[in-house]
Amino acid sequence: MRSHPSPWYRDGRFRNLDGLDVPGDMGPGAVLKWKLSRRAPAEDPLARDVPALPITPDAAALAAPPPFQITWLGHATLLWQVDGVNLVTDPTFGRIGHGTTPRLAPPPLAPDALPPLDALLVTHDHYDHCDLPSLRALRGRNPQAPLIVPEGLGPWGRRNVGGPVVELPWYEALAVGPVRVTALPAQHWSIRGPLDRHQSHWVGYHVAGPSGSTLFSGDTGFGPHFAHIAERLPPVDVACLPVGAYAPRWFMQRQHMGPQEAVDAARILGARVLLPVHWGTYRLTDEPLDEPPRLTLAAAAEVGLDVCPLHPGGRYTRAGRHGLWQPPDGVTARPDPASNR
Ligand SMILES: [Zn+2]
Helix, strand or coil: CCCCCCEEEECCECCCCCCCCCCCCHHHHHHHHHHHHHHCCCCCCCCCCCCCCCCCHHHHHCCCCCCCEEEEEECCCEEECCCCCEECCCCCCCCCCCEEECCCCCCCCCCCHHHCCCCCCCCCCCCCCCCCHHHHHHHHCCCCCEEECCCCCCHHHHHHHHCCCCECCCCCEEEECCCEEEEECCCCCCCCCCCCCCCCEEEEEEECCCCEEEEEECCCCCCCHHHHHHHHHCCCEEEEEEECCCCCCCHCCCCCCHHHHHHHHHCCCCCCCEEEEEECCCCCCCCCCCCCHHHHHHHHHCCCCCCCCCCEEEEEEEECEEEECCCCCCCCCCCCHHHHH
């Protein structure tokens, strides 16, 4: 039972901005069709099916960061260090989904190697974003840090993770020290068990402090919400956007962006830098593991967008970038084959 009415909750479920369901009419039959049609990941002959290999972050840089530092820890896990506030998004450090999905390379850091955290952020309830063992590991070391979750996920958080839990509806904000955390619309869906489909919402997060702003869109398809956000928030300095888990397009398009769409979204948001995430860590879909950053570099180059692809453990600062990912053969220029799938 919901504790308060939400404008985004109608007829028994949370909605997207356009009111439509993400899988749409794609029920279990569509999943079966996808499973039966899966093929070897060889769409882009340049791409290599290798995971994003981690580098070990500089412990001193994490312990005493500059005012604006972003470290990618693989998949959707970001360590945002903004004006002395440490935030982590969607932490995952190992196998996910009750152990069913292996992590393809080790995490760059163990949970106990992270600096003290001021908040834990979860964008939605899918297992590759809302990983209970990782959240519990971080909760143990950060008992007072609020766990910030979308509407409807609060009871799950209180029951399973414990400690302070805050539900943030779309466009509502929470102050964490000098930093303001605002929940953003995303175009996605939710499910964790057989009876909870669309019973919690899905969000992105915008973080702004005196030294700058960043956002993570959460899992999202490309949709009208990016313009909606751009009308309400100033241009963001660094947009952390998902670029992977897009193939096959007929099935994934409404729930996951591809590289070209991430570049388009970054431009709509007025981002000065695109930091690609959600690739190379878990095998979720059909594209080769290093195709997403390769195509993101190519698409960004066409429009002159600054893109910062990192190895897990790599970081962005104003003064420099550490652990930049580059294609092994140096080749990026290639149109996005995902757009034709
Ligand atoms: Zn998801």
